[in-house]
Amino acid sequence: MEYMLGVDIGTTSVKTVLYDTDGKVKGYSNNGYPLYQDTPDMNEEDPEEIFSAITEGIGEVVRKANIQSSELKGVSFSCAMHSLILLDENYKPLTRAILWGDNRSVKYADELKQSPTGMELYQKTGVPIHPMTPLSKMIWLRNEHADVFNKARWFVGIKEYVLYKLFGELKEDYSIANATGLFNIYNLDWDDQALEVAGVTKDRLPELVDTTYQLKGLHEEYAKVLGIDIDTPFIIGASDGPLANLGVNATKPGVVAVTIGTSGAVRVITDKPKTDPKARVFCYYLAKDMWVIGGPVNNGGVVFRWVRDQLCAPEKVTAEQMQIDPYDLLTDIASKIPAGSDGLIFFPFLGGERAPIWDANARGSFFGLSRTHTRAHMIRASLEGIIYNLYTVMLALEEVVGKPSSIQASGGFARSELWRQMLTDIFEQDVSIPESFESTALGAATLGMYSLGIIDSLSDVSKFVGNTVTHHPNPENFEAYRDLIPIYIRLSRSLQPEYANIAEFQRTHKTTNKNNVSHS
Ligand code: ADP
Secondary structure (H helix, E strand, O other): OOEEEEEEEOOOEEEEEEEEOOOOEEEEEEEEOOOEOOOOOOOEEOHHHHHHHHHHHHHHHHHHHOOOHHHEEEEEEEEOOOOEEEEOOOOOEOOOEEOOOOOOOHHHHHHHHHOHHHHHHHHHHOOOOOOOOHHHHHHHHHHHOHHHHHHOOEEEOHHHHHHHHHHOOOEEEHHHHHOOOOEEOOOOEEOHHHHHHHOOOHHHOOEEEOOOOEEOOOOHHHHHHHOOOOOOOEEEEEEHHHHHHHHOOOOOOOEEEEEEOOOEEEEEEEOOOOOOOOOOOEEEEEEOOEEEEEEEEOOOHHHHHHHHHHHOHHHHHHHHHHOOOHHHHHHHHHOOOOOOHHHOEEEOOEOEEOOOOOEOOOOOEEEOOOOOOOHHHHHHHHHHHHHHHHHHHHHHHHHHHOOOOEEEEEOHHHHOHHHHHHHHHHHOOOEEEEOOOOHHHHHHHHHHHHHOOOOOOHHHHHHOOOOEEEEOOOHHHHHHHHHHHHHHHHHHHHHHHHHHHHHHHHHHOOOOOOOOOOOO
16 A cells, blocks of 8 residues: 655644545544743744654654555645744754744734835735734844844744754745745745845745655654654645645635634635735645635634633533533524524624734624524624625635635534535535545645655545535525625724724723722
């Protein structure tokens, strides 16, 4: 037999999946690492802790599978986008990995976004100007931590650091580079103007390579830990969003992939780079003549988690007593409420929002409450609001790439049949859910097999994704949504000017809870 390992270095854990060359899962491991958040806007992880989780994960899967080392044809990677680690001249980290969720560069990102340079850079790099990007983080570090910025010899992301440790080669694939905000999507190279704005020169960044690039000559000390032959090729791979599209078989133009995990995204593949005159969508490289255009949203499943923990504490206790998943109980309760929640609309912006409004100050709200609404309505409206927001991302995407021909969905939300049907009814389009549960790792393994010549084309992924469940729009439901969506969109526009004010109020009145009552 021949096998391929797909390693997905995610925001909270690394998922390692062993596939045979028919795409069947033969081994799996999930190894987490802690997030460091000393202040609300900080989001960091320790590069050594990530490295250990990856080597432990691979070692565990390889040993458990009990395969001959010659049977493992390759190891291929996916990685979360936008991380930044500063290294010294000995390739030792001077900082932790600063992640996409880190907001400390917001002031610099806002300034750049409002300048004509911001729009010029977006049009060349395909990345909306935002604190998530290494570009913004570099400007912030240069201004506020000049000591460490000047000391740094190299600016890299998590995957570059991990592969440097394993192979002693500092390379960065086009896809991860694309997400830094420093990469020119038209000439596949670092962009001079972006580098100047960031304050770095090309010689402080890794050498760029295609996503099919193979590394060989694994350091012996790690070969032992991993249980892998030193000659086994490692394929550098790409970033997680584009690979998720590949892993759900959304590779043809017009096939849209919708993911709702903790966060969410709507993405579609095109054969040429494309940007949006209004800068609402990203454009990321996947492989030659394959670009992923889409929008990321902060407020996916994390909002349902908030509903579970903050709005539905009693139901959570009931579910625990019944020994069922609280999410299943809540979606069951929501299923008793009609589509459209009797006119209750929820804006899910609990964590600011990226696409489509790109407003870190955005906040959530219920609109249309009446005395007849119950907690069950609020649950259903919350689930619907998350989808309305994704739908508006899709409308922005349609302006750039046209109407979708079909939709493939994935992520934790897919465990709920009700939520899947809601997506189908709100988007008013058939939605297919592939059975494969780790789409990103499958995307990485597929890219690896392509690089090694095991498959001839990336579209062979269609043989790997297995069965799919397809939902069809229900007319009774989509008619209600057709009436509500225009109200949602109009309201969304009229709420936006007030977000900065309410966020400012929340910042300045953070911990005050003064009751003007005297006790005697
Ligand atoms: P991650 O983004 O960490 O990969 P997942 O893809 O596992 O996360 O998605 C987690 C989210 O999926 C949860 O926050 C929750 O909103 C949703 N979810 C998980 N289980 C269910 C369920 N049974 N029903 C509905 N939603 C669920």
